[in-house]
Amino acid sequence: MAEIKILVKGYAREENGIEFASSTATLIKDGGLNIIVDSGMNREMLLVNLVKENLSIKDIDFVVLTHTHLDHCLLAGIFGNAKVLDNSNIFSFDGKIDEHDGKVPNTEIEIIRTPGHDQFHCSVLVRTESQGVVVIAGDVFWWADEEKQKIDRQSLFEHKDPYVKDPKALQKSREKVLGLADYIIPGHGEMFKVNK
Numbered sequence: 782m783a784e785i786k787i788l789v790k791g792y793a794r795e796e797n798g799i800e801f802a803s804s805t806a807t808l809i810k811d812g813g814l815n816i817i818v819d820s821g822m823n824r825e826m827l828l829v830n831l832v833k834e835n836l837s838i839k840d841i842d843f844v845v846l847t848h849t850h851l852d853h854c855l856l857a858g859i860f861g862n863a864k865v866l867d868n869s870n871i872f873s874f875d876g877k878i879d880e881h882d883g884k885v886p887n888t889e890i891e892i893i894r895t896p897g898h899d900q901f902h903c904s905v906l907v908r909t910e911s912q913g914v915v916v917i918a919g920d921v922f923w924w925a926d927e928e929k930q931k932i933d934r935q936s937l938f939e940h941k942d943p944y945v946k947d948p949k950a951l952q953k954s955r956e957k958v959l960g961l962a963d964y965i966i967p968g969h970g971e972m973f974k975v976n977k
């Protein structure tokens with residue numbers, strides 16, 4: 782079964798009027814494959830934590846991007862041996878574009894469509910032994926560092942996303958993710974358990 786490790790906990794804050802943000806970067810190990818969901822944009826933090834897992838840039842087989850906002854995807858290109866997946870396609874570094882079938886190739890890791898924050902937003906569903914179903918949900922759920930992370934159902938639905946593109950679609954995506962997940966890894970903030 783797949784194993785999950787959060788390499789970088791996503792953050793979003795303002796310091797002296799300057800914005801700093803990088804998404805959560807998550808490592809999944811499954812059947813000998815190394816998969817990163819969202820590379821984020823903090824190169825140093827990402828590489829330091831990859832080394833702690835005894836991995837180098839070359840060892841990454843797939844990078845899945847929940848959406849193409851640069852705080853989530855800026856570093857995707859550094860993984861030269863990887864293929865990069867979004868909500869519907871697989872991109873290779875020779876320019877080849879394939880479609881995927883809703884799974885990371887050669888795994889049971891699912892890529893599910895969760896539009897709203899962005900029209901082409903997707904989330905990644907992973908079955909694990911220790912935590913059940915974990916959904917890496919990108920910005921379906923995210924918090925700025927100064928916000929309190931309230932995880933009761935009502936607060937999760939009421940939480941405002943200042944960058945939302947389609948509010949109705951976002952609420953549907955939140956409902957979908959909450960229905961599927963035992964644990965959720967947000968785009969920025971702490972992983973949390975879903976109260977069933």
Ligand SMILES: [Zn+2]
Pocket residue numbers: 804850852853920923968969
């Ligand atoms: Zn984000």
